[in-house]
Amino acid sequence: MDQSVIINNISKHISLTKTESDYFISLLEFKKIKSKQFLLKAGEVCKHSSFVISGCLRGYSIDKNGFEHILNFAPQNWWIGDMYSMINQTPGNLNIEAMVDTEVLMLSKINQEKLYVKVPKFERFFRIITEKSLIAYQQRLMDNLSLTAQERYLKFCTTYPTIINSIPQKQVAAYIGVTPEFLSKLKAKYLKGH
Amino acid sequence: MDQSVIINNISKHISLTKTESDYFISLLEFKKIKSKQFLLKAGEVCKHSSFVISGCLRGYSIDKNGFEHILNFAPQNWWIGDMYSMINQTPGNLNIEAMVDTEVLMLSKINQEKLYVKVPKFERFFRIITEKSLIAYQQRLMDNLSLTAQERYLKFCTTYPTIINSIPQKQVAAYIGVTPEFLSKLKAKYLKGH
Numbered sequence: 065m066d067q068s069v070i071i072n073n074i075s076k077h078i079s080l081t082k083t084e085s086d087y088f089i090s091l092l093e094f095k096k097i098k099s100k101q102f103l104l105k106a107g108e109v110c111k112h113s114s115f116v117i118s119g120c121l122r123g124y125s126i127d128k129n130g131f132e133h134i135l136n137f138a139p140q141n142w143w144i145g146d147m148y149s150m151i152n153q154t155p156g157n158l159n160i161e162a163m164v165d166t167e168v169l170m171l172s173k174i175n176q177e178k179l180y181v182k183v184p185k186f187e188r189f190f191r192i193i194t195e196k197s198l199i200a201y202q203q204r205l206m207d208n209l210s211l212t213a214q215e216r217y218l219k220f221c222t223t224y225p226t227i228i229n230s231i232p233q234k235q236v237a238a239y240i241g242v243t244p245e246f247l248s249k250l251k252a253k254y255l256k257g258h
Numbered sequence: 259m260d261q262s263v264i265i266n267n268i269s270k271h272i273s274l275t276k277t278e279s280d281y282f283i284s285l286l287e288f289k290k291i292k293s294k295q296f297l298l299k300a301g302e303v304c305k306h307s308s309f310v311i312s313g314c315l316r317g318y319s320i321d322k323n324g325f326e327h328i329l330n331f332a333p334q335n336w337w338i339g340d341m342y343s344m345i346n347q348t349p350g351n352l353n354i355e356a357m358v359d360t361e362v363l364m365l366s367k368i369n370q371e372k373l374y375v376k377v378p379k380f381e382r383f384f385r386i387i388t389e390k391s392l393i394a395y396q397q398r399l400m401d402n403l404s405l406t407a408q409e410r411y412l413k414f415c416t417t418y419p420t421i422i423n424s425i426p427q428k429q430v431a432a433y434i435g436v437t438p439e440f441l442s443k444l445k446a447k448y449l450k451g452h
Contacts (some may be wrong), residue, residue: 127404135400148393157400184378191385198388199342201395206329206351208402209435210321232259 069116070169073141077192078185086205087182091175097121097162100193103144103158110146112170114138115193119166120227122235125157134239137163139227143193163231214250216240261286264309264363267335271386272379281376285369291315291356297338299355299383302338303347306364308332313360314421316429319351328433331357333420337387402435408444410434 067089074080080088084193097103099108103121114121116138123135123144135158138144148175152210157162171179179186207216220240221228228236237247261283268274274282284386291297291379297315300306308315315339317329324377329352332338339410343350344367365373373380414434415422423432431441 075408125400125404131348131404133400133403135396147389148397151393178380184381185371187378187381187385188374191381191388194385194388194392195345197342198395199345201392201399202329203342205395205399205402206319206327207398208329210319 066117067169069117069141072114072191073129078189078201080183084183084185088179088186091179092171095168095170097166098167099162099164099166100161102161103168104146104156104158106157107155108149110149110158110170111174113143113145113150113176114160114168114170115143116140117134117167117169118161120163120231121160121166121168122163122231123158123160124238125159125196128143132238134235137224137227137231139224163235188250213240213242213246214254217247217254260365261312263311263335267309268383272383274377274379276436278377282373282380285373286333286363286365289362289364291360291362293356293358293360296353296355297362298340298350298352300351300353301349302343303349304343304352304377305368306342306366307337307339307364308354308364309337310334311361311363313358314357314425315354315362316357316425317352317354318432319353326432327435328429331418331433333423395428403405407434407436407440408448410450411441411444 067095070092071085071089072147074088093104095114096120097221100172103114112245118140120140121138123146124132126132136144137222144160146156146158146160150157152172176186176190204219207219212218217236218238220236234244237244240247242250264286265279267285268282268428286309289297289308290416291313295307300319305442311350312334314334315332317332317340318326319329320326321450324413336382338354340350340352347367370384383425397438399411401413405413411430414430427441428438431438
C-alpha cells in the first residue's frame with residue numbers, strides 16, 4: 065500500500081522529517097471497505113479519523129421520517145469521521161458508507177493524541193484542515209439559507225468536480241436538500257436554458 | 259480592562275506560564291464598539307479574530323434580494339471573525355455588527371502567526387476551538403436539512419440561552435431561516451400547545 069498520498073496531503077501544510085513521517089505512518093491502520101459497506105454506523109462511537117486513499121465515502125444521517133440527509137462526501141485525499149461523536153466520545157447520528165470499493169488509512173483518537181504529544185506540529189496540520197472544513201460548512205450553511213436550489217446544485221458541482229458524474233442523483237438531491245424529482249426538473253430546466 | 263476573561267477561556271484547553279500569558283496579552287488590541295456599529299463590513303478583508311469581553315455581536319450576510327442571513331451570534335466568551343476572508347485574505351461577505359455596546363480583544367492574523375511560532379501550544383488551543391465550532395456548524399446544517407422550524411427554534415434557545423430574550427425576533431428568524439411572521443405564528447402555536 066502506497067503511503068505517499070497521505071504524506072503528500074500532510075506536506076501541503078507542515079514539513080516532516082523522515083522519523084516523524086515514519087512514526088505517523090506507524091500509527092495508521094489500513095482498511096478496505098466494499099461498496100455499500102459501512103465505516104461507521106449511527107449509534108456507534110466514532111473512534112477514528114479516516115483518510116481516503118482510493119474510492120469514495122459518504123456521511124449521512126437519517127431523520128425521524130426516514131429521509132436521508134448528506135453531510136459530506138469524501139473522495140480521494142479527503143478526511144472523514146463523525147467529529148461530534150469522536151470529540152465527545154458518545155454515540156453519533158452519522159452513517160459513513162462506501163459508495164464504491166474504498167481504501168482508507170485510519171488514525172484512532174488515541175493515536176492522534178499520542179501524535180500531538182510526540183510531534184506537536186500535527187496540532188498545526190489538524191488546526192489548518194479543520195479551519196478549511198469550517199469555512200466550507202459555514203459557506204454551505206449560508207448557501208442553504210440564501211441560494212436557490214439551482215445555485216446550490218452548481219456550487220455542489222464546483223465542490224465535488226471529481227464525483228459529480230459518478231454518484232446517484234438522489235444522493236446529490238439529499239446533499240443539496242431537495243427531492244430527487246425536484247432536482248431532476250431543475251437540471252432539465254437548466255440544460256434547456258443553456 | 260480585565261484580561262482574566264480571555265485567559266480563563268484559554269486555560270480551559272491549554273496551560274500557560276505567566277510569561278506566555280503576558281506575551282499573548284501583549285498581542286491583543288482592545289476595542290469598544292457602540293451598538294449598531296460594525297467590527298467588519300462585507301467587502302472588507304478580515305484581519306482579526308475577536309474575543310468578546312462584554313456585549314454581543316452578530317455575523318450576517320445580505321443576499322442579492324436584500325435578505326439578511328445570520329451566520330452566528332457572539333455573546334461574551336465567544337470568538338468571532340470572517341474565517342473565509344481571514345484565511346484567504348480576500349474580501350468576505352460577512353458583516354459583523356454590535357447588537358449592544360460591546361468590548362472585544364482583537365488578535366490580528368499577523369500576531370496570531372507570531373503566537374504560533376513563539377508559543378506553539380496555541381496551535382492546540384485554536385485547533386480545539388475550531389473543532390468545536392465545526393461540530394456546531396455541521397449540526398446546524400443537518401438541523402436545517404432535517405428539522406422543522408419549530409425544532410430549530412428550540413435548538414436555537416439551547417445554543418444561545420444567554421441572549422434569547424434580549425435579541426429582536428426578526429434576528430432569531432434570520433438565524434433559523436424563516437420569515438419573522440412565520441416565527442411569530444410558530445411561537446404562538448408552541449406556547450398554546452404548552
